[in-house]
Amino acid sequence: MKQLNYFRPLTILFLSLFIFSCASRKNVAYYQDIDQLSNLENTSSYETKLQPDDLLMIVVMAENPEVAAPFNLPSVIMQSSTEFENQQLRINSYLIDNNGFIQFPIIGAIKLGGLTRTEAVAKMNQELSKYIAKPSVNLRILNFKITVQGEVTQPGVHNITSERITLTEALSLSGDLTVYGKRENILIIREKDGKKQAARVDITKADFLNSPYYYLSQNDVVYVEPNKTKVNSSVVGPNTAIVLSAVSLLVTIIALTVR
Known part of the structure; x- marks a missing residue:
């Protein structure tokens, strides 16, 4: 009977720690009230906006490739070697400066910062139409x-x-x-x-x-x-093994003593 009296507080202690350590569904599950959400927005037309330090690939095309050639940067070959492979990359790139401008061949400074990709392509086509009939622009963010x-x-x-x-x-x-x-x-x-x-x-x-x-x-x-569990464990973490060992030793001593 004495042995049971010693172990009852320990049992309650361990059960309490287990119960309170269990995470609630509301703190873990995603999209919990999605069934009640009826006004989801249409995001199919979403486009990111260009901003300073964006590195753009811009390729100009036309029915006559020779007409478009002056508006394209010379291809730069970058050699990348590793133990397993050799790669060659061709990049035609333009960096958007802090004011949102790029420097484009023949045309000069064009402000693309703050525009979506669609808006930027339309603006490029508008500027190129002064020099090329029916230009086509391929634009991508590289970085x-x-x-x-x-x-x-x-x-x-x-x-x-x-x-x-x-x-x-x-x-x-x-x-x-x-x-x-x-x-x-x-x-x-x-x-x-x-x-x-x-x-x-x-x-x-x-x-x-x-x-x-x-x-x-x-x-x-x-x-x-x-969360709080991680923050608290960062304090006791290094000593967790020592604490568990001490508790285990204490339980063993009590068990041997009350026999």
Whole structure:
């Protein structure tokens, strides 16, 4: 009977720790109220806007290739060698300066910063029409990237081959959130018009699908904050093994003593 009296407090203690450590669904599951959300916005026409430091590939085409040739930069061959492969890359690129301009052959300075890709192509065609009949422009962002930090499986910088990526896609590229990530308080840092902006997004609520931060812009930084469990464990973490060993030893001593 004495042995039971000693073990009852320990049993209650361990059960309490287990119960309180269990995570609630509302802190873990995504899109929890999506069934009640009836006003999802149409995002099929979303386009990112060009901004300073974007590196653009612009290729001008025409019915007569010789007419378009003066408007295209000479191809630059970049040699990249590794132990396993040799690659040659051809790049025709233009850097958007701090004022939003690129320097284009013959035409000179053209402001593309602040425009979507569609708007930029239309503007380029308009300028080229002064010199070429029915020009065609192929334009792409070469250095579109986003950074994901914090409580994700694989934090890092991701180069995006397309020009459109959602927050959930970026998190998936990083292996999704760990169990310690705060899903209701994801920080997104964005530069717009030369100024840094910060916003918080709750991906447990389905209305974030209508947020202006659902689609990420190039160079966005996504930070997943650790929850209280992770913060607390960072304090006791190095000593966890010692504590468990001490508790195990104490239980053993009590068991041997009361026999």
